[in-house]
Amino acid sequence: MAKKTVLIVDDDPDIVLANRLVLESAGYAVEEAASGEECLAKMRAHLPDLVLMDVMMANPLDGYHTTQQISDDPQLRRVPILMVSSITTSQYAAAFPTDQFLDIREFISKPVEPEVLLTKINQHIL
Amino acid sequence: MDKRFSSALSTPQSRTLVEYELCLSLEWLCRLRWIAGAGVILATWFARLALGLELAVMPLTVIGVGILVYNVLFIRWLNRLTCDLSGANVPARTQARAQIAADWIAIILLIHYSGGIESPAILYFFFHIILATILLSVHEAYFVAGLAIVLVGGLAGLEYGGWIPHVTVGGLLPVPLYARPLYVGSALVFFASAVIGSVYLATRTTGRLRKREAEIVALSQDLQRAYNRLHMLYESAQTVNSTLELQEVLDRLTRSTAEVMGVKACTIRLLEAGGQSLCLASTYGLPDAYFQKGCLLVDQNPLVREVLTGKVVAVDDIAGDTRLQYPEAALAEGIHAILTAPLIGHQGPLGIIRVYCEKPYCFSDDDKQYLATVASHGSIALENALAYAALRDLDAAKRKFILTVTHELRSPVGVVRSLLRTLAGGYAGALTDVQADMIARALRRTDFLQTLIDDLLDLAAGKAGLRMEETLQSVNLNQIITRVIERYTVPAAEKHLTLQLDLPDVPLHIMGVAEQLDRAFNNLVSNAVKYTPAEGQITVRLQEVEGQAQCTISDTGIGIPEEAQPHLFEEFYRAPNAKTQVKEGTGLGLVITKDILTRYGCTIRVKSGLGEGTTFTVACPLAPEESSD
Numbered sequence: 028m029a030k031k032t033v034l035i036v037d038d039d040p041d042i043v044l045a046n047r048l049v050l051e052s053a054g055y056a057v058e059e060a061a062s063g064e065e066c067l068a069k070m071r072a073h074l075p076d077l078v079l080m081d082v083m084m085a086n087p088l089d090g091y092h093t094t095q096q097i098s099d100d101p102q103l104r105r106v107p108i109l110m111v112s113s114i115t116t117s118q119y120a121a122a123f124p125t126d127q128f129l130d131i132r133e134f135i136s137k138p139v140e141p142e143v144l145l146t147k148i149n150q151h152i153l
Numbered sequence: 154m155d156k157r158f159s160s161a162l163s164t165p166q167s168r169t170l171v172e173y174e175l176c177l178s179l180e181w182l183c184r185l186r187w188i189a190g191a192g193v194i195l196a197t198w199f200a201r202l203a204l205g206l207e208l209a210v211m212p213l214t215v216i217g218v219g220i221l222v223y224n225v226l227f228i229r230w231l232n233r234l235t236c237d238l239s240g241a242n243v244p245a246r247t248q249a250r251a252q253i254a255a256d257w258i259a260i261i262l263l264i265h266y267s268g269g270i271e272s273p274a275i276l277y278f279f280f281h282i283i284l285a286t287i288l289l290s291v292h293e294a295y296f297v298a299g300l301a302i303v304l305v306g307g308l309a310g311l312e313y314g315g316w317i318p319h320v321t322v323g324g325l326l327p328v329p330l331y332a333r334p335l336y337v338g339s340a341l342v343f344f345a346s347a348v349i350g351s352v353y354l355a356t357r358t359t360g361r362l363r364k365r366e367a368e369i370v371a372l373s374q375d376l377q378r379a380y381n382r383l384h385m386l387y388e389s390a391q392t393v394n395s396t397l398e399l400q401e402v403l404d405r406l407t408r409s410t411a412e413v414m415g416v417k418a419c420t421i422r423l424l425e426a427g428g429q430s431l432c433l434a435s436t437y438g439l440p441d442a443y444f445q446k447g448c449l450l451v452d453q454n455p456l457v458r459e460v461l462t463g464k465v466v467a468v469d470d471i472a473g474d475t476r477l478q479y480p481e482a483a484l485a486e487g488i489h490a491i492l493t494a495p496l497i498g499h500q501g502p503l504g505i506i507r508v509y510c511e512k513p514y515c516f517s518d519d520d521k522q523y524l525a526t527v528a529s530h531g532s533i534a535l536e537n538a539l540a541y542a543a544l545r546d547l548d549a550a551k552r553k554f555i556l557t558v559t560h561e562l563r564s565p566v567g568v569v570r571s572l573l574r575t576l577a578g579g580y581a582g583a584l585t586d587v588q589a590d591m592i593a594r595a596l597r598r599t600d601f602l603q604t605l606i607d608d609l610l611d612l613a614a615g616k617a618g619l620r621m622e623e624t625l626q627s628v629n630l631n632q633i634i635t636r637v638i639e640r641y642t643v644p645a646a647e648k649h650l651t652l653q654l655d656l657p658d659v660p661l662h663i664m665g666v667a668e669q670l671d672r673a674f675n676n677l678v679s680n681a682v683k684y685t686p687a688e689g690q691i692t693v694r695l696q697e698v699e700g701q702a703q704c705t706i707s708d709t710g711i712g713i714p715e716e717a718q719p720h721l722f723e724e725f726y727r728a729p730n731a732k733t734q735v736k737e738g739t740g741l742g743l744v745i746t747k748d749i750l751t752r753y754g755c756t757i758r759v760k761s762g763l764g765e766g767t768t769f770t771v772a773c774p775l776a777p778e779e780s781s782d
Contacts, residue, residue, distance in 0.1 A: 039564070039568060041568045041571070041572060042568055042571055044572070045568075045572045045574075046571075048575050048580040048581045049578070051580075052579075052580040137567050138567040138568075138571045139571065140574060141575055141578045141580060142578070
């Protein structure tokens with residue numbers, strides 16, 4: 028059985044490196060995208076089994092716009108999305124539009140504990 | 154332009170004051186008339202019975218009774234007029250004339266029946282003349298004086314010529330004098346000159362009194378007007394100062410000034426472009442089209458330059474004045490006079506305030522002074538509003554700064570922690586014991602750094618008013634505290650501490666935000682665990698006390714020295730014994746705890762002694778019943 032693929036979308040290469048190590052050690056294949064645009068391109072080229080999306084990319088709303096576009100695309104929308112943000116409290120999270128429009132499975136707040144990350148991914152991956 | 158003021162007047166104007174006086178004089182006149190009527194009757198009968206004079210007793214008695222009777226009628230009439238200061242006393246003048254006319258008929262009859270030109274009663278005319286000068290105007294006084302001369306002269310003439318019978322008072326005079334031309338002539342000349350002389354003297358005196366009266370009235374009007382202006386100035390100052398929004402301040406100032414001064418319009422222009430131009434900031438009473446001409450240029454406008462040096466300048470007639478930049482526009486709006494005062498702040502001129510009048514020469518010295526006063530208090534309000542706006546800008550800049558710093562500081566530390574945790578978790582390959590130990594140490598330090606940054610930013614956000622507006626909800630305190638205690642079960646067990654929790658049977662709800670309350674209680678329990686040596690005891694008790702939710706967190710720890718207690722809730726403060734016990738600590742935990750609790754109306758106090766353990770007591774108002782979940 029082929030390895031499941033996780034697409035990590037984050038503009039911080041250090042975060043990507045840390046997450047890649049954790050995921051690869053758990054047996055996942057990892058792809059990277061540094062922007063929303065790159066994320067969409069990578070998804071269309073090869074549909075991943077899960078997207079790990081950072082909210083605070085260069086443009087703070089980039090993560091959301093990208094998620095919106097994924098949700099609007101019938102080909103892409105079935106891929107579960109985990110949203111990672113440095114926004115810590117649910118109060119802040121509530122300020123953002125939620126699953127009414129976007130198929131966000133869960134919010135994970137930064138910094139992410141490796142164990143927590145793996146648990147969540149196992150839970151949501153296709 | 155003083156229409157507004159005169160309508161606001163409540164004191165009598167000069168006319169009503171005179172009417173009022175007249176009204177009072179009539180009452181007094183009626184009182185005197187009782188004496189006159191009774192006097193006629195008594196004197197008649199005294200002369201007849203005691204002196205044995207032969208006089209026309211019946212007619213004279215009838216005259217006396219007649220006087221008393223018409224006096225009753227006049228008093229009744231007078232009672233229907235209430236003497237007041239409202240100015241509704243116009244019939245008083247009519248009645249004064251009627252009373253005088255009645256009296257004159259009575260006295261001329263009295264004179265006739267008491268001997269005509271020979272009668273001593275002729276002297277009573279002088280009373281009437283003096284009364285007339287008191288009650289009537291100067292012209293009327295001279296008129297009635299003339300009438301007296303005509304009446305007495307006529308009576309004497311008619312009796313002399315035998316056209317009417319002469320009534321002789323028997324026993325008074327040895328020979329009748331009424332038929333002697335020399336006597337009649339000289340008596341009339343003396344009578345006439347005496348009458349004219351007394352009228353002259355009396356009117357002069359009353360004239361001077363009336364002038365004084367008018368002066369007093371004018372003075373009281375001035376006073377009333379000054380009071381009104383002062384009152385309106387106070388009111389407008391109140392209105393203007395009741396807001397800090399710049400535009401609101403300006404708009405209220407123009408509106409209230411125009412209204413109080415009763416002028417067509419009022420505008421405020423503020424200095425812009427480094428003091429080079431005066432641009433419209435607020436207008437009241439003029440159409441927008443009027444201001445299409447744009448800003449006034451200071452160096453092309455000598456009038457404005459003069460105003461900005463601190464003077465109030467009036468253009469009394471726009472048509473004949475060359476100082477205005479756009480006189481045609483003003484005339485087209487029907488404006489003929491403009492008064493301009495400077496708005497001067499502590500740092501120098503801020504702008505100008507202008508009022509526009511539809512009549513030429515309509516501004517008095519009072520108006521100038523008033524506008525200057527409005528301008529000076531307006532300047533203060535304006536400066537306050539400007540300072541407030543600047544403060545708000547500063548605040549916004551501060552917010553932005555803090556948010557930027559938040560992100561810039563937080564994210565690299567977070568990344569370092571992620572990388573270290575990845576290493577520590579063995580995801581990048583197995584570690585030797587030494588490596589694992591070093592990474593664990595590095596992680597501890599970055600964890601502390603992360604906490605410090607989070608605490609600092611939280612505190613800074615709170616101080617800067619940056620915290621998002623919180624929606625308070627009814628929070629189950631039992632749940633919050635249970636969750637916190639569960640979190641510390643393992644660490645407490647590791648230190649061999651007994652962690653005891655006492656909860657009430659019924660959950661206690663308070664208004665707050667669950668996460669924040671969690672944080673506050675977490676800090677308190679965390680401290681207890683940190684500063685209680687092995688084998689110690691920590692007791693957390695929640696109960697309802699005097700209508701409040703009260704939570705006590707007691708430990709048998711190192712305690713807080715008395716001298717340290719007042720500083721516990723100060724930023725970065727750590728008690729000396731705490732520092733030796735636990736190296737890492739930001740000294741911010743209790744500050745944040747207190748900050749959170751205070752936000753939800755809770756109080757926190759501490760009871761401790763060195764080596765005796767510590768008890769923190771938190772008391773919060775209970776949530777209203779209906780909002781409990």
